[in-house]
Amino acid sequence: MEPMRTIREKQQEYQQKLLTELRDELEERGLTTVLIVDQKGRPALEVLDRCLRSRRVYVHLAFLWFYWGQEQDERVSCMQLLPAAARIEEATREGWREGEQGDLGINLNKILDAGRS
Numbered sequence: 001m002e003p004m005r006t007i008r009e010k011q012q013e014y015q016q017k018l019l020t021e022l023r024d025e026l027e028e029r030g031l032t033t034v035l036i037v038d039q040k041g042r043p044a045l046e047v048l049d050r051c052l053r054s055r056r057v058y059v060h061l062a063f064l065w066f067y068w069g070q071e072q073d074e075r076v077s078c079m080q081l082l083p084a085a086a087r088i089e090e091a092t093r094e095g096w097r098e099g100e101q102g103d104l105g106i107n108l109n110k111i112l113d114a115g116r117s
Contacts, residue, residue, distance in 0.1 A: 012041075015042070015043045016043045018078050019044070019045045022066060022084065026088060031047060043058075049094075049096045053096050055096045055101055064079055066084050070103060
C-alpha cells in the first residue's frame with residue numbers, strides 16, 4: 001500500500017505534471033526551457049525570451065493558470081495546453097516585461113496578522 005502523501009505533495013506533483021506538458025510543447029516550438037524547483041520549493045519552468053532573459057512560469061492551482069508575473073497579460077489558463085503554449089511563445093517573442101518578476105502568491109500569515117490588529 002502507498003504511504004499517505006500530503007495535500008501539498010499531491011499539489012506539487014500535479015504542478016510538475018502540468019509544467020512538464022507545457023515544457024514539451026514549448027520545446028517543440030523551439031523555446032529553451034528548464035524544469036526546476038525554486039527556493040520556496042515550488043515547481044517552475046524557466047523559459048528564455050528572444051533576448052535570452054529568463055522568466056519562471058508557475059502553476060496557480062486555485063485558478064488553474066500558468067503565470068509568469070502579476071500583470072493581467074502574464075497569465076493564461078492551463079486547461080487548454082496549446083493556446084497556453086501559444087500565448088507564452090508570443091510573450092517570449094515580444095520579450096519579457098522589464099523589471100523584476102512579480103508573483104501571484106498569497107501570504108495567508110499576513111492576512112491573519114492583519115485581522116488580529
